[in-house]
Amino acid sequence: MVAQTSRIRYGVIGTGMMGVEHIHNVMAVDGAVVTAVCDPHAESLEWARIAVGLSADLATFDDHNDLLDSGLVDAVVIAAPNHTHHEILLDAIARPVHILTEKPLCTTLEACREVVEAAEASEHDRVIWMGLEYRYMPPTQRLLSELEAGTVGDVKMVAIREHRFPFLPKVDNWNRFSRNTGGTLVEKTCHFFDLMMQITGADPVRVFASGGQSVNHLDESYDGETPDILDNAFVVVDFDDGSRGLLDLCMFAEASVNEQEIVVTGDVAKMEALVTESLLRVGKRSDGQHVVDTYEIHHEGIKHVGLHHGSSYLEHVDFANAIRMQEPAKVTLMDGLRSAAIGFAAHRSIETGVPVMMAELPELEGLDW
Ligand SMILES: NC(=O)c1ccc[n+]([C@@H]2O[C@H](COP(=O)([O-])OP(=O)(O)OC[C@H]3O[C@@H](n4cnc5c(N)ncnc54)[C@H](O)[C@@H]3O)[C@@H](O)[C@H]2O)c1
Structure with missing residues (x-):
């Protein structure tokens, strides 16, 4: 049994942009403290020191195994x-610590499966949480609770549009190559495939995608190599209850009002969650054409808004509660595998030009996913 204390000591592995974001979120959670950080890049460690506070007691490491063995962290x-998740996760799963890992789970489906199976075989009694915080965006949360209340009836279609700016530069430019990211439809849009499964409550059966790298990063070069990351795609997902999903991704569309628009249509109503504007729109078929109610969505409980509209904070609150209450994770490694699997299937569909049946993915053979 991992120690259950009201004060939870956190170690953050990787303290670049998202690691520092996690530090700020953890520090906003009651009874949570960051005691250790790990990063091989000295400048990133300095960002972490500044985020925690220069006078704070903080242990720093350049190897995750030293942090895991330090006895300084509960979580x-x-x-x-992304390409380091597999090794770090296997090492963390072998230790008695609670774990929250960033998406995507891993950069290959084999590696995702290996991690899920290692966690299932582990005897440590702890929480392992998959970081898929788009579930926690306030308008998305509201949409999910309205769905549960039956507002749209039976969900038939989910259309998710992400139109945004290109990928930002990262430490050592790791995100410029698909071998490090898993591919854009794994790395970025696993969030949206996770949401499609949450919204439909169904399993994906077939994936058909068209996409490519049309605009971004084509004039960049790293050691003589041009980035190979996809920047636009349409992905169609058929679910086993007859519902269908569409992802519309464009990463050269910074001139947009909303970064994400989630449109759910059922036999009773249509609902739209507009993430940047923080609006929810509901139109009931019985009210007739053009009758749409619009609600502004605010979550009073958010103590750190950060880079993701407060969703990372809300997810950290749930993670800390699960640790304290000894409850299972609400977002699991299997959710990580399932959301990444649709992304891998989408990339395969783009490569082959034909739809991919999820049941025929060889990496998932024999796995109850
Ligand atoms: N959930 C989200 O919305 C979201 C947003 C951005 C990034 N992310 C994820 O967060 C992770 C980090 O992305 P980022 O944007 O912060 O990248 P980044 O390049 O800004 O930071 C990554 C940091 O990890 C460090 N690092 C490299 N190898 C390491 C190792 N073996 N052990 C410890 N640290 C190591 C790097 O030196 C760097 O400081 C990625 O998995 C990314 O997909 C998630």
Whole structure:
């Protein structure tokens, strides 16, 4: 049994942009303290020291195993680059610590499966939480609770549009190559495939995608290599209850009002969550054409808004509660595998030009996912 105290000591592994964001969020959670950080990049460690407070007692490491063995942490947050998640997760799962890992779970489906199976085989009694905080965006949360209340009836269609700015530069430019990220439809849009499954409550059956790298990063070069990351796609997902999802991703559309628009249509009503404007729109078929109610969504409980509209803070509150109450994770490694699996299938569909049946993914054979 991992120690259950009201004060939770956190270690953050990887203290670049997202690691520092996690530090701010952890520090906003009651009874949570960041005691250790790990990063091989000295400048990132300095960002972490500043975030925690220069006078605070903070242990710093450049190897995650030293942090894990330090005895200084009850929980770790993994915010290192995607291609390091597999090794760091396997090492963390072997230790008696609570874990919250950033998305995507790993950069290959084999690696995702290995991590899920290692966690299932582990005898440590602790919380392992998959960081998919888009579930916690306030308008999205409201949409999910309205769905549960039956507002749209039976969900038939989910259309998610993300139109945004290009990927930002990262430490050592790791995110410029699909071999490090898992591919844009894994790395970025696993969030939206997770939401599609949350919204439909159904399992994905078939994935058909069209996409490419049309605009971004084509004039960049790293050691003579041009980035190969996809910047736009349409992905169609068929679910086993007959509902269907559409992802519309464009990463050269910074001139947009909303970064994410989630549109859910059922046999009773249509609902739209507009994330940047923080609005929810509901139109009931029985009220007739053009009759749409609009609600402004605010979450009073958010103590740190940060980079993701307060969603990371809300997720950290739930993670800390699960640790204290000894409850299972609400967002699991299996959620991480499932959301990434649709992304891997979408990339495969783009490569082959044909739809991909989820049941035929060889990496998932024999796995109850
Ligand atoms: N949930 C979200 O919305 C969201 C947003 C951005 C990034 N992320 C995820 O967060 C993770 C980090 O992304 P980022 O944007 O902070 O990148 P970043 O490049 O800003 O930071 C990554 C940090 O990890 C460090 N690092 C590299 N190898 C390491 C290792 N073996 N052990 C410990 N640290 C190591 C790097 O030196 C760097 O400081 C990625 O998995 C990314 O996909 C999630």
